[in-house]
Each structure stands twice: as structure tokens, then as C-alpha cells.
Amino acid sequence: MKRNSRLSLALHTLGHMAREPDRVRTSADIADHAGTNPVVVRRVLGRLRKAGLLAAEKGHAGGWRLARSPQEITLADVYVALEESMVATPGNEAQPDCSVEHALHQKVASVLEDIERSLIEKLSATTIAEVR
Amino acid sequence: MKRNSRLSLALHTLGHMAREPDRVRTSADIADHAGTNPVVVRRVLGRLRKAGLLAAEKGHAGGWRLARSPQEITLADVYVALEESMVATPGNEAQPDCSVEHALHQKVASVLEDIERSLIEKLSATTIAEVR
């Protein structure tokens, strides 16, 4: 895996789970299929668990499964659960000294907030059960 | 400067130029004000030059100036000139083996393309002369 593939990994895994909701999958199985590492899988899916999208069981016959029906999990749920803003506002300083920079930062940040909302709205139109 | 600050640097500089279009600025001046390096400034502004937004002159009294009126340069022009897609599609493989992954990739890519268009549209509503 390369860069910013957390969303990919999460969606990919949930996509499979949506097709076979009853099958419990181990981190190792998932990592194998996705070409990555069980620890990375746990890190990513752990966020989805905290967001209430997935449940995990330990021990024999343990593993990951959907915490609710795939029809009730939208792509936006996954995106938001990962807390990754794809449209992160550029630059570094929150409060730039320069007034010109400040004004531009405000303007761009406002546009990006709109866009982020719009992105989430679009993603919420599709559930993981629909895409296949 | 930290990360993905090219857009910040570009807008910041153009913002100042919009206020004093007649003043020619050297890379060193700009770098000083922005807290970065002349070479970095040239790299970033060079893209804007290639996009026809800026002009650069060498030699004594040389430096950077707007290639056209600040009222005719929108934030979208700058964004596009930098060829940075803030909403880059995640994941690595363009053609994933797995059909589930493929379907999800398609869906997400399509949403992100919409969002990218929408972002450019919003940015094109503001010129560098307006923000101050």
C-alpha cells in the first residue's frame, strides 16, 4: 500500500462485508486480500469500530463484522469515521501575521468548508450495499 | 513553511501584487516576506508564469509582476495553474484486481471529480483583487 489508502482499505473491506455480512473476517485475512498488514488493518478498522460501523471479537472464531446492516452504512459514514479531511486547508499558521494572507486564508478556508460539506453530502447518497 | 503550502504561497504573493500591481518583486523579497526560500518561490511562481498569470524579468530591476490585471485573475486560475488536486482520489492502483474494489474506486473517483469541478467553480467566483 502506498499513500492515503486508509479510505480505500476501509471501503474495500466494507464492500466485501456488505456482500457477505455473516462471514466474520480476521485482520490477517483482510490484510492478505488487501495486500497489507494485519496491524494496519486493525488501525484503520479500529476507527470504524469506534464510530460504531464495525464490531470486533477476540479469540477463536473472532474477527470483524458489520455492526449494522450494510444498507445503513453510507460512504460518508466511512469517510467521516476516518476523520480524514481530503480538502484540508493549505498553509500552516492558523493566524497569519500578514493581513493579505489572513484574508486569503479566510476565503479559501470558507470555500473548502463548503466543499467538504458537499463531499460528505454526495458520499451519503450511496451505501456500501449499493456499490458492487 | 510546512506542507502543501504552494497554494498559500502563490495566493499570498498574488494578493500583495494585486494591491500594488506596479511594484516588481524579486524572489528574495517574496521569500523574505513569506518566510521561505527564493528557490522555492521561483518553483511555485514559475508554474504561474507558465500558466500566463505572472511575468518574470531577469537582471537589474528584474523580478515578478502580474501578467494581467488582478481583476482578471481568479483563485481558480491559481489553483489550476499549480496542478494540485486537493481532492485526489485515494488508493494506488488505477485498475484494481478485485471487482469490489474496482466498483468502489469508480464510485469514489466519480464523486471526487464532481467535487473538484465544484471547487474550481467556487474559486473562480473570486479574483485576487477582491480578497483583502
Added chain:
DNA sequence: ACAATACGTAACTATTGAAGTTACTAGATT
């Protein structure tokens, strides 16, 4: 003519963030 100035660019280093890895703990099942 020539020195000084400024952009253009290649090549390298430093820094940062994410992925990958190792190692260990805690809980569940056989």
C-alpha cells in the same frame, strides 16, 4: 566590456506524515 543582479534549474539534504513491522498485552474459545 564587465561586473552585478535576478531568474531558471538541477542535484542534493532535511523534514514530515503515513505505511509497514515487531513485540507485547488482553480477552475469548477450545
Added chain:
DNA sequence: AATCTAGTAACTTCAATAGTTACGTATTGT
């Protein structure tokens, strides 16, 4: 008790970007 699985901390690897050094090219002032 042994085994299997998630949870997590600590570390390493890798990639992308910013920063730096060095040098070339063009222009201008003396």
C-alpha cells in the same frame, strides 16, 4: 492450559515536499 484474535505501543521504512547549494542564462548599470 493452549491457542487464537484484536489492541496497541514503539520502531523502521518509504515517499513527498520543503529547503539548500551550486551553477547557468539573461539583463542592466557603470
